[in-house]
Amino acid sequence: MKILITGGRGFIGRRLQKALEKTKGNEVCLLVLDKDKDAGDEKLKCVIVGDINDPKLDISQYDVVYHLAAIANPRVCEQNKELAWKTNVDGTRNIAERVRPGARLVFMSSAHVYENGDTLHGEDEIPDPQTFYGLTKLVGEDAVNYAAKARGFKKTIFRLFNSYAVDQPEGFLVPDVIKKYRTQKVVEVFNPDSEIDLLRVEDVVAVLVAASSGKLDGTYNVCSGKPAKISEVYTKIREYAGAKGVKEKVVSNKVKKLLGDGSKLAKAGFKFRGFSLP
Numbered sequence: 001m002k003i004l005i006t007g008g009r010g011f012i013g014r015r016l017q018k019a020l021e022k023t024k025g026n027e028v029c030l031l032v033l034d035k036d037k038d039a040g041d042e043k044l045k046c047v048i049v050g051d052i053n054d055p056k057l058d059i060s061q062y063d064v065v066y067h068l069a070a071i072a073n074p075r076v077c078e079q080n081k082e083l084a085w086k087t088n089v090d091g092t093r094n095i096a097e098r099v100r101p102g103a104r105l106v107f108m109s110s111a112h113v114y115e116n117g118d119t120l121h122g123e124d125e126i127p128d129p130q131t132f133y134g135l136t137k138l139v140g141e142d143a144v145n146y147a148a149k150a151r152g153f154k155k156t157i158f159r160l161f162n163s164y165a166v167d168q169p170e171g172f173l174v175p176d177v178i179k180k181y182r183t184q185k186v187v188e189v190f191n192p193d194s195e196i197d198l199l200r201v202e203d204v205v206a207v208l209v210a211a212s213s214g215k216l217d218g219t220y221n222v223c224s225g226k227p228a229k230i231s232e233v234y235t236k237i238r239e240y241a242g243a244k245g246v247k248e249k250v251v252s253n254k255v256k257k258l259l260g261d262g263s264k265l266a267k268a269g270f271k272f273r274g275f276s277l278p
Contacts, residue, residue, distance in 0.1 A: 003212060004059055006031045006052055006095065007068030011168055012108070015205045016066065020212065029062075031069075052091035060100040064212045067095050067144075068108045070137075073171050077133035088136035089143070096147035104154040105144060106211045111161040111197075111223065111258055113138040120261040123159070123219045141219070156211040161197040161223040161260055163204045166240070166277060174198070177234060181243035189248050192231035194256040197223045198275040207270055216268065223260035224272035233275060240277040 003020055007013045008030030020028045029046035050057050052069050059065055070088050071077050077084035092107065099105045112134030113127040129135045141157055148155040164174040173196065180187045199222065210216055238246065262272065 001026050001063045001212065002061055003028045003064045003066070004031055004048075004062040005029070005066045005068060007070060007108075008032065008066075010068060010072075011165070012163065012201060012204060012208070013066075013068050015201060016068070016208050019205050019209050023209075026212075031059075053086065053094050055094065057094065057098055059095070059098050062100075062103060064104045064106065065095065065099050066106045066108075066208065066212075067092060070108065071133070072110075074112065074131050074133040076171075077136065078131070081132055084132060084136050088133075089139045092140035093143040093147070096144050097151070099147070099151065099153045101152040102154075104156065104211070104214065105148065106156045106158070106208065107140065107144045109141050109157050109159045109219075110134060110137045111159050111221070111260055113141070113159060114258060114260070116256050116258050118257055118259070120225070120259050121221065122261040123221055123264060154214070154217060156216050157219040158207065158211075158222045159219065159260070160204065161199065161221070161258070163199045163201045164275075165201045168201070173233065174237065177237045178241055181238055181241035181246055184246065186247045186249055187234070187238075187243075188251045189231070189234055190252050191254050191256060192229065192234065192250055193253055194230045195227040195259065196230060196233065197225070197227045197258070197260060198233070199224055199272050203270075203272045207265065210268075210270075220265050221260040221262050222265065222272075223262045224274055225260065225262040225266075226272070226274040227257070227259055228275045236275065236277055 020026050031048050031050050071084045112131050113129050114121040115128040115130050127138050129138050168175045
């Protein structure tokens with residue numbers, strides 16, 4: 001099976017590439033803007049230089065296309081809306097318009113298509129994004145759904161809540177808090193009573209891999225259904241970092257919750273572990 005991954009250099013993409021290559025017969029290629037020796041591209045069997053916004057991009061030879069490339073940090077999206085729209089909307093539409101009929105497009109969307117609240121969000125409800133990032137992802141979903149019907153390809157949309165690992169790049173909760181406990185004498189704690197659904201990246205990759213076999217069609221929440229309080233996350237990270245002498249200061253406590261109903265994937269046999277660190 002010929003497989004293409006956009007965003008293959010990213011936190012999830014690199015792990016997905018390695019996982020897919022374990023299956024005999026899979027030929028996995030990465031679509032990158034430019035080859036990067038520092039990223040280890042020279043060691044990969046297939047690296048294609050190209051732009052997700054290129055109208056002449058030819059991806060018709062691939063049986064499965066994983067579209068992971070995105071501006072995934074909500075703060076960056078707010079700061080540079082033009083770039084976020086070009087990448088998350090225009091880029092997604094361009095990729096979707098180039099998937100061949102009969103192939104499969106796996107699109108990484110986000111829980112940010114939902115609004116914050118106490119209720120568990122299900123895939124069948126009407127989304128209501130509260131951030132610009134969430135808006136770009138929702139429009140990206142529409143582009144995928146439209147192109148799938150118009151062009152006759154299969155599609156899987158994953159609304160990812162939050163993935164993590166200790167080696168995750170900075171700009172996200174877990175790596176940022178780890179850095180704080182290792183470098184600061186007083187750590188500021190934001191919104192300790194809020195809740196967040198954090199997934200181990202290995203569990204997320206397992207679901208993505210399953211999509212290539214055709215087992216998952218449609219839209220799925222990727223969540224554990226076991227949210228943790230931010231205060232609990234800080235406590236576990238503090239223990240992991242060995243920062244017993246570090247003091248904490250609560251600077252704000254706005255209660256925010258973004259919770260998902262993961263029963264659809266659970267019925268398909270997938271289980272997600274709650275938040276913990278090695």
